[in-house]
Amino acid sequence: MLLEAQNLTKSYGQLCVLNDVSLNVETGQVISIVGPSGAGKSTLLHILGTLDKPDKGTVKLEGVSVFGQSDKQLPKYRNQNIGFIFQFHHLLPEFTALENVCIPAFIAGQSTATAEKRSKELLERLKLSHRIQHKPGELSGGEQQRVAVARALMMQPKLILADEPSGNLDTENAHALHQLFFDLRNEFNQTFIIVTHNDDLANMADRKIVMKDGKISA
Numbered sequence: 001m002l003l004e005a006q007n008l009t010k011s012y013g014q015l016c017v018l019n020d021v022s023l024n025v026e027t028g029q030v031i032s033i034v035g036p037s038g039a040g041k042s043t044l045l046h047i048l049g050t051l052d053k054p055d056k057g058t059v060k061l062e063g064v065s066v067f068g069q070s071d072k073q074l075p076k077y078r079n080q081n082i083g084f085i086f087q088f089h090h091l092l093p094e095f096t097a098l099e100n101v102c103i104p105a106f107i108a109g110q111s112t113a114t115a116e117k118r119s120k121e122l123l124e125r126l127k128l129s130h131r132i133q134h135k136p137g138e139l140s141g142g143e144q145q146r147v148a149v150a151r152a153l154m155m156q157p158k159l160i161l162a163d164e165p166s167g168n169l170d171t172e173n174a175h176a177l178h179q180l181f182f183d184l185r186n187e188f189n190q191t192f193i194i195v196t197h198n199d200d201l202a203n204m205a206d207r208k209i210v211m212k213d214g215k216i217s218a
Contacts, residue, residue, distance in 0.1 A: 032196055032209065080157070102154070131147075162196075
């Protein structure tokens with residue numbers, strides 16, 4: 001089992017946003033999480049990605065308790081094992097596409113030569129080799145999001161978490177991005193957990209999880 005989340009509970013003050021949620025994910029699965037706003041989808045994703053901690057419950061990645069890491073170890077662990085894709089690409093505007101994709105490798109202490117070689121391979125795979133020296137402001141929305149996907153793949157993470165990845169894209173670019181996730185799964189056995197309001201993407205997934213009022217309802 002790649003990911004095991006057991007009995008996750010999270011409250012902010014009096015508001016319970018996750019209520020005893022458990023989830024198991026196998027390597028190579030594409031999982032979609034759907035539900036109304038406020039259902040707890042993003043909170044669950046943030047806890048699975050170690051960006052937030054549960055009040056109760058455990059998360060294991062390949063049998064390792066992620067919250068067993070020290071606060072100092074956790075960012076390094078996250079950088080090496082988990083990739084993130086958000087609705088807004090969060091690319092650094094002053095850096096080129098190539099440099100943006102290299103950032104996780106630089107954080108991990110890799111040499112520039114090693115990082116740039118991997119970055120170029122990924123950008124070529126995502127049909128962006130002609131854009132490597134362009135800054136985010138010079139790219140279309142679909143291209144920006146593909147750069148963000150390349151950055152998420154940079155460290156060959158065990159798991160990629162995506163929060164409304166196509167929420168800011170038009171229909172054509174959204175469809176292309178959705179197809180890309182499945183191509184990457186088929187090519188690299190990459191595992192994805194995707195929070196989405198897009199019915200097409202949700203229904204393409206191997207498994208669709210429906211959340212309501214902080215619980216998994218289906």
